[in-house]
Amino acid sequence: MQIDDHLFALLFEDTPVCIMILNVDGEVKFINKFGGYLFSCPKEQLIGKTLESYINSYNFGPSWDDLWQNMVKGRMQEARVEVGRGNNDDVICLVSSFNIENCPDCIALVFRDITQELKASEQIEKKNVEMAKMNTELIRSNAELKKVSELKSNFLSIASHELKTPLTSIKGYSDIIIDNFRDKLDSGIFRMIESINRAADRLHKVVNNILDVTRIEQKRLRLRPETFNLAVMANDCIEELSQFTLKRGITFKCHMESNPPSFYGDKMRMHQVFTNLFSNAIKYSPDGSPIDVYITTESENRFHIVIKDHGIGVDKAEQKNIFDPFYEVGSTNRHSTDYTKFMGGGTGLGLSIVKGIIERHGGRIWVESEGIKENSFPGSEFHVLLPIHSEISWDDDETKSLYFEDPRIIDPSELEEEQELMDEEVSILLIDSDREAVEIARMVLESAFDIHVAESGELGLLYAFEKRPSIILMDSYLPGLDGYRICRILRSQEETRNIPIAFFSAGTQNDEIQKCFASGADDFIVKPFSGRELVDKIWRLLMKKKEEETFK
Incomplete structure (x- = not known):
């Protein structure tokens, strides 16, 4: 297909950039349609005129006179200039020049509007500066958080020592009295000593829980693996908690396989998991209600443990928070059981520790509940998945010590x-x-x-x-x-x-x-x-x- 001169003329006329031809005196001899739009005046008005009154230097760049002199001398130019548009907003253009081979007295100019490109670039640069500031702030915040974490760990280490030092005296002396002076003391005084001893044990447990949370947060919870029966472990924990369930008429109903595979994990820590989950179920269950415990195997690869109570349930908004350290469910006063019997108190560390131990074993834990409802007890189901064969490499060097x-x-x-x-x-x-x-x-x-x-x-x-x-x-x-x-x-x-x-x-x-x-x-x-x-x-x-x- 041949392209004739008329088609070329239309192409220049309708191109969405400004194309001009000037003589060596700087007078406009030709301008296309877009040029009239760019300069915001009829293109006929520009014919025969120079551009000094229309073009300003951009951002302290060279003046139009300097640029034009270089163009006349045949030096290829590309520069940014500001085109004045009268009552309209000025625009920034990238102007380039080139000589026309068969017309030595003519110079062709091309103006391309880059105003929006510059605005976008400025916005990007502004965002980059803001992001750099935010990144600097994040780095500083992370450093501060790391410092706070180190200070917290040091504080807990010192605090545990300072708390356990007097506990040694309280526990030690009360143990000696209980073991050696039972027959020499009034029964009322002896019961006081036993109460002191139990209080020391509770405080000792709180200190150990705080230290466990710190180990979990720092990913430094170490385990001693061995093979044992999870069902037997669960039954042992239920037996140990019988003094609490008998007082309130709460019964555990166990649904377990007759011959489950052995579990490879830390026996002491799993005892801690079952005790905390069972204690939590007892705490939030009404008197006389059952607690169901299921331990099953799935696909011969993992255990699925479910502890289901028939208590007040867990509100939907709280379900994502109950595994956070120091978090306590806030709707306990809706329980029908006598308030003083129901409220067990606590530090809010139990479920956080349970989650850390389960995840350290390569498993996961979650809660399912319909949420708290007026005058009904939907209960809660705590689900635990544990691999039968551990999916993590054990860090058990300490097990070699006595x-x-x-x-x-x-x-x-x-x-x-x-x-x-x-x-x-x-x-x-x-x-x-x-x-x-x-x-x-x-x-x-x-x-x-x-x-x-x-x-x-x-x-x-x-x-x-x-x-x-x-x-x-x-x-x-x-x-x-x-x-x-x-x-x-x-x-x-x-x-x-x-x-x-x-x-x-x-x-x-x-x-x-x-x-x-x-x-x-x-x-x-x-x-x-x-x-x-x-x-x-x-x-x-x-x-x-x-x-x-x-x-x-």
């Missing part, structure tokens, strides 16, 4: 037999600045062992070399030299290298426990402790030392 062994109750006659196995008198060095904890330990141990006490790290180190004790118990928090450095020093010296060392501390954050074992400790005894647990730990360490010496 600290994670199950406590064994020692019979006094058994202690006598073990005492006879020792060739020499057993002496214990206590290095601890907490006088109350030392006094409790002394009262528990002095009938069977020779006790030496040092209240500072330096004095403890001196006694260790002078007295060569059979075993050393020391706190990690000590004035002067701390327990970690003392332990490393003792392990580095030939005369003290083989003395069993157990840390004797209220600090139970995982990194603190790791530091204890990394410094060379053989065991970790958590404050507050029971007398039997303390004696048990000591004999375990002594027997282990004797076995090692025997096989040398």
Whole structure:
């Protein structure tokens, strides 16, 4: 198809850019239709005129006179200029020039309106600046949050130590009174002592829950895996809670397979999961109501656990929040059961810990409920999915330490037999600045062992070399030299290298426990402790030392 001159003329006329032809004096000889629109005047009005009065420099750029002189000299030009349009808004154009081969006295100009492009670019640049500011603010906020998180962790570590230190005295003395002075005290006073002991246990549980939440948030919850029966575990937890269910006439109905596959997970933590979920169901159930427990297997790959109560239910708006730390359901006063019986109180940590433990095992948990309704009890269903064969790599290095062994109750006659196995008198060095904890330990141990006490790290180190004790118990928090450095020093010296060392501390954050074992400790005894647990730990360490010496 041939294109004639008329078609070319139409093409230039209707092109949506301004096309001009000027002579060397700068007079307009030709302008297309769009040029008239761009300059906001009839195109005939521009013919024979120069452009000085229409064009201004843009953004402190070169003037039109300078640009035109370069164009006349045959230098290709491309520049931004501002085209004045009288009463209309001025526009920004990108103007370019080129010479016409067969017309040496003519210069062609092309004006392209880039006003909207520049506005869009400016908006993008503005957004980029805003985003850069927001990013800077986010970085600063993240740094502040990280600092707050570290401060919180440090605070919880210190707070747990400071809370557990007096708890050691409360629990220790009350244990001694309960075990040894039952017949010597008035029954009313003895019941008070038992109440104090139970209150200490509850406070100890609250402190441990707070520490668990911190471990979960920091993804540092460590597990000890073993194979066990989930159904047996659930029944054991139900039995332990019977004192609460019997008082209120609440019954558990278990629906479990007769021969389910074994579950591989942390037995202690799963006990914690069942206890918290069952306690929660009891708390929000009316007196005399049943609680259904289902444990089934799905596709031979996972367990499906359902705990269904017939209580007040969980409001739709609250269902997404109940697994958050410190969150408590707010509609408990709608329950028909007597208010004082129904309200169990709590810290709002139970379900948060349950969620963390379940997810740490590679599972998930959710709640289903129709929500709270007037004068009806739709109840709640808590669903748990757990893999039969763990889908995560276990981080169980700590299971190699004695600290994670199950406590064994020692019979006094058994202690006598073990005492006879020792060739020499057993002496214990206590290095601890907490006088109350030392006094409790002394009262528990002095009938069977020779006790030496040092209240500072330096004095403890001196006694260790002078007295060569059979075993050393020391706190990690000590004035002067701390327990970690003392332990490393003792392990580095030939005369003290083989003395069993157990840390004797209220600090139970995982990194603190790791530091204890990394410094060379053989065991970790958590404050507050029971007398039997303390004696048990000591004999375990002594027997282990004797076995090692025997096989040398």
